[in-house]
Amino acid sequence: MRISGWGRFPYIEAEGLHFETRRRLACRLEELSDCIVHARGRSYGDSALSERVVLTNRFDKILAFDEVSGILTCESGVTLSEIIDAFLPRGWFPSITPGTRFISIGGAIASDVHGKNHHKAGCFSECIVSFDLMLPDGSIVRCSREENSDLFHATCGGMGLTGIILEATLRLQAVQSGYIRETVIRCGNLDEVFHQFEAHHDTTYSVAWIDCLARGRKQGRSVLMLGEHADSGRLIPPPAKSFSIPFDSPAFLLNRFSIVSFNHLYYEIHPDFVDGRLVPIDTFFYPLDKIGNWNRMYGSGGFTQYQFVLPRAASRKGLSTILDRISQAGMGSFLAVLKLFGPRNQNPLSFPMEGYTLALDFKIQKKLFPLLDELDRIVLDHGGRLYLTKDVRMPAAVFRNGYPAWERFTALRGQYGMDRKFNSLQSRRLGIQA
Numbered sequence: 001m002r003i004s005g006w007g008r009f010p011y012i013e014a015e016g017l018h019f020e021t022r023r024r025l026a027c028r029l030e031e032l033s034d035c036i037v038h039a040r041g042r043s044y045g046d047s048a049l050s051e052r053v054v055l056t057n058r059f060d061k062i063l064a065f066d067e068v069s070g071i072l073t074c075e076s077g078v079t080l081s082e083i084i085d086a087f088l089p090r091g092w093f094p095s096i097t098p099g100t101r102f103i104s105i106g107g108a109i110a111s112d113v114h115g116k117n118h119h120k121a122g123c124f125s126e127c128i129v130s131f132d133l134m135l136p137d138g139s140i141v142r143c144s145r146e147e148n149s150d151l152f153h154a155t156c157g158g159m160g161l162t163g164i165i166l167e168a169t170l171r172l173q174a175v176q177s178g179y180i181r182e183t184v185i186r187c188g189n190l191d192e193v194f195h196q197f198e199a200h201h202d203t204t205y206s207v208a209w210i211d212c213l214a215r216g217r218k219q220g221r222s223v224l225m226l227g228e229h230a231d232s233g234r235l236i237p238p239p240a241k242s243f244s245i246p247f248d249s250p251a252f253l254l255n256r257f258s259i260v261s262f263n264h265l266y267y268e269i270h271p272d273f274v275d276g277r278l279v280p281i282d283t284f285f286y287p288l289d290k291i292g293n294w295n296r297m298y299g300s301g302g303f304t305q306y307q308f309v310l311p312r313a314a315s316r317k318g319l320s321t322i323l324d325r326i327s328q329a330g331m332g333s334f335l336a337v338l339k340l341f342g343p344r345n346q347n348p349l350s351f352p353m354e355g356y357t358l359a360l361d362f363k364i365q366k367k368l369f370p371l372l373d374e375l376d377r378i379v380l381d382h383g384g385r386l387y388l389t390k391d392v393r394m395p396a397a398v399f400r401n402g403y404p405a406w407e408r409f410t411a412l413r414g415q416y417g418m419d420r421k422f423n424s425l426q427s428r429r430l431g432i433q434a
């Protein structure tokens with residue numbers, strides 16, 4: 001089969017291994033020398049790519065649900081979308097969700113994903129009670145904060161490199177409505193948006209779209225969206241209109257002019273302030289899911305998302321330097337998304353640390369990687385790091401600098417023989433071996 005991550009770069013030929021039962025998977029695993037799980041392929045780069053991939057999409061059963069506590073047990077191939085469809089009508093919603101609902105529970109744990117509420121609620125691992133993990137020899141261990149806690153922490157954010165997550169038990173949050181009460185604030189520059197993020201620290205959800213090509217006094221102009229779960233409105237909002245991009249965009253459509261125009265228009269169409277309007281949950285959390293195959297927008301050569309985080313104290317200066325460099329290079333992004341993170345957790349490869357994170361999409365082109373190498377240096381100089389689940393080109397030295405716990409992680413891989421069984425193109429590039 002021909003596979004890629006969401007960025008459609010690179011594409012590789014891989015042998016795909018389906019499984020429906022634990023026993024069948026354990027037998028096959030014994031024969032395999034090297035593999036990695038490829039779940040829903042929503043990671044952007046090469047973390048779910050290898051010559052042999054374990055496919056979890058048939059491992060998709062919901063196993064138990066407690067209507068009183070909201071505790072759900074399901075197989076790891078179940079998607080957030082399936083959970084929302086089944087449980088939102090009953091008043092339950094994931095307590096942490098990324099910007100797409102089309103990811104698996106296994107993928108959410110392995111990337112330890114974050115949402116617009118990281119500053120209040122932390123990463124996805126916060127809602128995980130326990131999971132079952134298949135180790136390289138086919139044996140299965142239950143992992144939680146109390147049981148096999150070294151495996152629990154290494155697997156949350158461990159990018160599939162510690163084993164195969166088979167099923168998980170997680171906590172959903174109770175909601176009264178399928179709507180979010182959203183406040184929108186237009187901010188004229190970076191100082192204003194930072195001020196607003198800090199002023200609304202107590203708001204549950206916050207995210208800003210930022211015009212990454214605006215310069216001078218307008219640098220960092222943004223539209224900040226704040227949200228709280230509504231206590232009115234139906235649990236099932238009417239379905240949003242969706243459409244699909246049927247073919248790859250021609251390369252000429254994506255240039256500095258079209259990006260500047262789009263960003264300008266997007267900023268201008270928003271009023272300065274909208275207070276407390278009701279928007280359906282899907283519109284607030286998953287605006288891009290309405291556009292099928294939106295990853296085709298970047299043309300047949302694909303794209304990458306560059307997401308970094310900077311410590312809070314260094315965020316203002318570091319972001320300004322990075323935005324200067326991007327706008328000089330004229331390689332902007334339609335979608336630059338700024339979020340505020342709360343404190344880091346103890347999982348060695350989890351991405352968030354207290355500070356600000358910016359995610360930018362870039363079309364793959366020859367002059368891109370030298371620019372990203374420069375941005376890497378700025379990120380490291382400011383004490384930050386890059387997100388593994390978006391990465392396709394980070395050098396090993398940048399990884400090691402950004403993730404000081406990498407040695408602890410690779411030592412654990414060596415101890416359990418994981419480095420002889422579970423590897424991805426990314427883990428080889430980053431040298432995550434004992």
Ligand SMILES: Cc1cc2nc3c(=O)[nH]c(=O)nc-3n(C[C@H](O)[C@H](O)[C@H](O)COP(=O)(O)OP(=O)(O)OC[C@H]3O[C@@H](n4cnc5c(N)ncnc54)[C@H](O)[C@@H]3O)c2cc1C
Pocket residue numbers: 006036037038039040041042043044047048056076077097098099100102103104105106107108110111112113114115158159160161163164165166288389390424
């Ligand atoms: C539009 C869009 C918006 C996004 N927004 C956010 C966001 O706001 N925040 C955020 O944190 N992320 C975000 N992401 C990234 C996405 O949430 C993660 O990449 C997620 O891990 C993808 O899950 P998946 O099921 O597609 O896994 P894949 O992409 O298939 O795999 C991702 C990683 O998880 C591992 N893995 C998957 N299943 C298992 C398993 N059962 N056992 C062991 N390892 C496993 C894989 O080996 C791989 O390393 C976004 C992605 C898109 C496309």
